[in-house]
Amino acid sequence: MSKLSSIKQAANQLGVSVSTLRRWDETGVLVAQRTPKGHRRYDLSKINPNLTRNKVEQQRKTIAYARVSSHDQKPDLQRQIEILELYCSAQGWSFEVISDLGSGMNYHKKGLKRLLDDILDNKIDRLVLTHKDRLLRFGAELVFALCEARQVEVVIINQG
Known part of the structure; x- marks a missing residue:
């Protein structure tokens, strides 16, 4: 036995x-x-x-991405993370949170680089954001185009 x-x-x-x-x-x-x-x-x-x-x-994952621009906004970063966790959990998704502290015009953030690498490596199925500008202040459309090319669903919780 x-x-x-x-x-x-x-x-x-x-x-x-x-x-x-x-x-x-x-x-x-x-x-x-x-x-x-x-x-x-x-x-x-x-x-x-x-x-x-x-x-x-082979299984692609859901990534919840949160970002704030400065150390003064750390409480907002924590709120974003909580919103993302609640939303993803309510959908029944297994997910991972990536967070960054840095300007929306800075393309050299550690979390953003990891996110882009995972998109290019076809490891991500879904990207969840609280707002469109939390990804990047300018140039988010390029990342969204990359997501579309890799068949990554982009979910923006607050569209307004």
Whole structure:
């Protein structure tokens, strides 16, 4: 009889996150066995060896991006992050938040560079912003065109 592993043990063995295993269970990619109390258990000996990081790399993610221009606006950055988290959670999306502190005209922000790299590497399925100008003050249309070319859905919560 095979030993069943907890979700955390299975996630570590497969090199994926616990939330990824939960999502795979819900979508039928990798269905877990359940204990009488409803906990997920995995028989690692029966798992397809191709179902590891490669599968995760094929799955594109949702990125919630927040930015403010100066240190004085840090409370606003935190509010943006909270709004993004609430919105994405309400939609049922698994997501990651990237935040930046820097001018909307500065193209050398660490988070923005990471975002652009992930878009170019086809790792992003959806980009969520509180306002259009939170991405860049000028030139956001270029990033949106890049998103369109890579089939990245752009969601702007506050259009006004």
